[in-house]
Amino acid sequence: xxxxxxxxxxxxxxxxxxxxxxxxxxxxxIPESCRLKRPLEVxxxxxxxxxxxxxxxxxxxxxxxxxSYLGAGVYNHLRSVVxxxxxxxxxxxxxxxxxxxxxxxxxxxxIFEFQTLMCQLTGQEVANASMYDGSTATAEAAMMAARLxxxxxxxxxxxxxxxxxxxxxxxAGDLGLEVAELAFDAKTGQTDPDAARAAINDATAxxxxxxxxxxxxxxxxxxxxxxxxxAGALLVVAIAEAVxxxxxxxxxEADIVAMEAQSLGLAPSFGGPFAGVIATREKYVRxxxxxxxxxTTDSQGRRGFVLxxxxxxxxxxxxxxxxNICTNQALCALAVTMHLAxxxxxxxxxxxxxxxxxxxxxxxxxEKLPGVRRAFSGPYFNxxxxxxxxxxRMINHELQxxxxxxxxxxxxxxxxxxxxxxxxxxxLHSRQDIDRxxxxxxxxxxxxxxxxxxxxxxxxxx
Amino acid sequence: MAQPMSRATRHxxxxxxxxxxxxxxxxxGMELPPLDVPAVDAGQxxxxxxxxxxxxxxxxxxxxxxxxxxxxxxxxNYAIDLGMYPLGSCTMKYxxxxxxxxxxxxxxxxxxxxxxxxxxxxxxxxxRTLERILLEVTGMDAITLQPSAGAQGEYAGIAMIRACxxxxxxxxxxxxxxxxxxxxxxxxxxxxxxxxxxxRSDASGRIDMSHLAEILSGxxxxxxxxxxxxxxxxxHDIARxxxxxxxxxxxxxMDGANLNALAGVARPGDFGVDVMHMNLHKTFxxxxxxxGPGAGPVAVKKHLEPFLPIPVLVEKPDGKLxxxxxxxxxxGRLRAFYGNFGVLVRALAYALAYGPGMVEATRxxxxxxxxxxxxxxxxxxxxxxxxxxHEVVFSDARQRKNGVNTMDIAKRLIDYxxxxxxxxxxxxxxxxxxxxxxxxxSRQELDLFVxxxxxxxxxxxxxxxLVKTAPHSTRVGRLDEVTAARKPVLRWKPEAR
Numbered sequence: 001x002x003x004x005x006x007x008x009x010x011x012x013x014x015x016x017x018x019x020x021x022x023x024x025x026x027x028x029x030i031p032e033s034c035r036l037k038r039p040l041e042v043x044x045x046x047x048x049x050x051x052x053x054x055x056x057x058x059x060x061x062x063x064x065x066x067x068s069y070l071g072a073g074v075y076n077h078l079r080s081v082v083x084x085x086x087x088x089x090x091x092x093x094x095x096x097x098x099x100x101x102x103x104x105x106x107x108x109x110x111i112f113e114f115q116t117l118m119c120q121l122t123g124q125e126v127a128n129a130s131m132y133d134g135s136t137a138t139a140e141a142a143m144m145a146a147r148l149x150x151x152x153x154x155x156x157x158x159x160x161x162x163x164x165x166x167x168x169x170x171x172a173g174d175l176g177l178e179v180a181e182l183a184f185d186a187k188t189g190q191t192d193p194d195a196a197r198a199a200i201n202d203a204t205a206x207x208x209x210x211x212x213x214x215x216x217x218x219x220x221x222x223x224x225x226x227x228x229x230x231a232g233a234l235l236v237v238a239i240a241e242a243v244x245x246x247x248x249x250x251x252x253e254a255d256i257v258a259m260e261a262q263s264l265g266l267a268p269s270f271g272g273p274f275a276g277v278i279a280t281r282e283k284y285v286r287x288x289x290x291x292x293x294x295x296t297t298d299s300q301g302r303r304g305f306v307l308x309x310x311x312x313x314x315x316x317x318x319x320x321x322x323x324n325i326c327t328n329q330a331l332c333a334l335a336v337t338m339h340l341a342x343x344x345x346x347x348x349x350x351x352x353x354x355x356x357x358x359x360x361x362x363x364x365x366x367e368k369l370p371g372v373r374r375a376f377s378g379p380y381f382n383x384x385x386x387x388x389x390x391x392x393r394m395i396n397h398e399l400q401x402x403x404x405x406x407x408x409x410x411x412x413x414x415x416x417x418x419x420x421x422x423x424x425x426x427x428l429h430s431r432q433d434i435d436r437x438x439x440x441x442x443x444x445x446x447x448x449x450x451x452x453x454x455x456x457x458x459x460x461x462x
Numbered sequence: 463m464a465q466p467m468s469r470a471t472r473h474x475x476x477x478x479x480x481x482x483x484x485x486x487x488x489x490x491g492m493e494l495p496p497l498d499v500p501a502v503d504a505g506q507x508x509x510x511x512x513x514x515x516x517x518x519x520x521x522x523x524x525x526x527x528x529x530x531x532x533x534x535x536x537x538x539n540y541a542i543d544l545g546m547y548p549l550g551s552c553t554m555k556y557x558x559x560x561x562x563x564x565x566x567x568x569x570x571x572x573x574x575x576x577x578x579x580x581x582x583x584x585x586x587x588x589x590r591t592l593e594r595i596l597l598e599v600t601g602m603d604a605i606t607l608q609p610s611a612g613a614q615g616e617y618a619g620i621a622m623i624r625a626c627x628x629x630x631x632x633x634x635x636x637x638x639x640x641x642x643x644x645x646x647x648x649x650x651x652x653x654x655x656x657x658x659x660x661x662r663s664d665a666s667g668r669i670d671m672s673h674l675a676e677i678l679s680g681x682x683x684x685x686x687x688x689x690x691x692x693x694x695x696x697x698h699d700i701a702r703x704x705x706x707x708x709x710x711x712x713x714x715x716m717d718g719a720n721l722n723a724l725a726g727v728a729r730p731g732d733f734g735v736d737v738m739h740m741n742l743h744k745t746f747x748x749x750x751x752x753x754g755p756g757a758g759p760v761a762v763k764k765h766l767e768p769f770l771p772i773p774v775l776v777e778k779p780d781g782k783l784x785x786x787x788x789x790x791x792x793x794g795r796l797r798a799f800y801g802n803f804g805v806l807v808r809a810l811a812y813a814l815a816y817g818p819g820m821v822e823a824t825r826x827x828x829x830x831x832x833x834x835x836x837x838x839x840x841x842x843x844x845x846x847x848x849x850x851x852h853e854v855v856f857s858d859a860r861q862r863k864n865g866v867n868t869m870d871i872a873k874r875l876i877d878y879x880x881x882x883x884x885x886x887x888x889x890x891x892x893x894x895x896x897x898x899x900x901x902x903x904s905r906q907e908l909d910l911f912v913x914x915x916x917x918x919x920x921x922x923x924x925x926x927x928l929v930k931t932a933p934h935s936t937r938v939g940r941l942d943e944v945t946a947a948r949k950p951v952l953r954w955k956p957e958a959r
Contacts, residue, residue, distance in 0.1 A: 174655045249512050
């Protein structure tokens, strides 16, 4: 086997040194009754070429070649081959968690740079070295808020990503935290501040909103910060589309930001691996979960980096740790650091600007079709909920014939919104792509019998 | 000060500033295709209250500077690709390159998790095939690939135990674990709302069965056990422990961190385990990447299947695969989407490369650990004498007499060109040296390691100061961790003018 660096003669020689006849003798401590007495029934072995052929065949059974307008927490953005080639250096790829600082300075300095970039993006004072993803970062942020306030009630916007919400429910349930929902305004698509005002009380640990929210609409972060903090609660802001921070004001007033950094240089990869982030105020750092790299000096005064504040973590504090997280998403965080280094201040701004422009162009083109209107009036970045004259499912079925993955149907998440879909347009969609989407949607309408004068019942205000 | 060495030699390592210190206005490392639709003004599109200025302090560097920056940083790291990485319980084995290649294929890396299932059959088939292989290796009945890492797998497992017991009327209060347990075990039990109770280890380093029998009660939900345990010793009473637990209505959780000692040899499902996680970034070779991403699938017996996290992968009558989220007894969702898919692709590539031959990897891993035990047992104290499995634990008892502890020896190992072993863990061995060579080391590499360890033992006796002040050959010396924690500097800031 090509991965095993020993010949049979070498195995024999080692056995001789151990005074053993066979490797089997080393397994003598496993009782007979516990042993597997037959070969594993698994496919393989495969050579390198066979492995590649197998995965190419699987890849061909997916949606390669389709133009996708799906977002909803996973975004397709421009990535440079430079970052991926750097990422595959064995010194990054095949190193362990940097507990041994003297021979891990590369990883440690990169984490420190990642933490800095995340602070700059989110407007927060400290950021950790990564969480599993945006959803678990949101759940951990909510639990952190409960620890910090000593309160047990979470108020969660209905416009939080539904899968993030499910994750919060899972974790909160085991800790006995109470979860209540805040409605969103049917007209603007923003979380209803009046609902928040009515629900917040002295039992509230955190108000959790997302911006841009699941409906693509930006939330009024300062207003919710005021409402939460006025009652001694914390504001948690989740961010699923981090590229928005190239154009959108950062949630600096939030107490904790829980972010998914996937859109900053990571492939969609069928949902993972991604990189979650928790960023917060300096005064809350000792209740923050996850690893942290800190700057220090060695005996000769040279700058160096170490993992620090480990007294929060499981390997030191065991059952009293702030979280059970150990392995995080370090290599993904490194990919994000490389991507942002390349993109830089101008590139990020330009990318965000292109997203704004292309999404608006797509909305204009689609709104030329009968019965298509924006579903909500609130400000949006690169995702927009659109109202259609037929069910989104039926329209998408038609679009798929033309190798287009259309807007995400909102019906499964919000039963009242079956004719609404979430469209995501990024800098990777060319004008030609968008024109093709509009033309294909027009053809879909024709085959679904949509009349030329058809309108929607309640067009949103512009 | 440093001694001549056969394996490692110093070479020039380049200094490199922080990204932000290399920045100057107007530079960039990446360009976008020109905008082909009318530009919009961000302020007008979003409204004044929502728009931001360019990100303050963000780096501005060119492509070649980015290349050199990260290449230089990379040279400051040790890595499996450079040599043996003997971290106990971490299973730092070779990370095959073909796995990286296939995970990046167009049609896999490009796929969106919310695209229709009929256009995701290739991804789902990959997941299904991996599920089947992991069930065969573990001897369990059902599985979720969703957990992002071992600790999240533990959480899922304990949450399922809680849900199962709750469905029988009482979730109970306590989770038992041996004092040799990994730190995530108690942290997980606490996250899932349980009180942690430690069980003593007996003189052989195994769970003290009489202590277990003594503290078992109607309050106990589960025992969490790592097998082989963190001393590299197989818990040979595991089946009896399972019976005992089951008789008290409790369940047996196995931490599969050390599955590399068992794959193809013994299956947890055959010795009474009810639920277990495995770390694919250990046994199944996915790269550790400086701390992740990993994957921590959880396999369960039939009676725990209704509690698996949603969604569950199911096969329809027509043979097509789909996600089923309507499972009323589920513990819920652990994370968005379906897990670290890219990591799962790599794990499957690894499993397919070996096939049934993965037992050969297991056998070589155990052989290597015992070779090291044999070659070092005359110079380092071996607190538990029996043959080990995939890892061996020594103590620094002999070296401590000269004021040299396990951390000093570990740091000195760096000067010899090796990554340190795991220090001071498991906690039940004072001054532990926990060494796991894995199957990926050749005889030559093992011999170099043995030579280094023996040489350090001699130094500890003759020139202890040399060991206590190690490492001597690294870019930086031992770093001031106390100041780092007391006055944390956690981000770069421009120098005050």
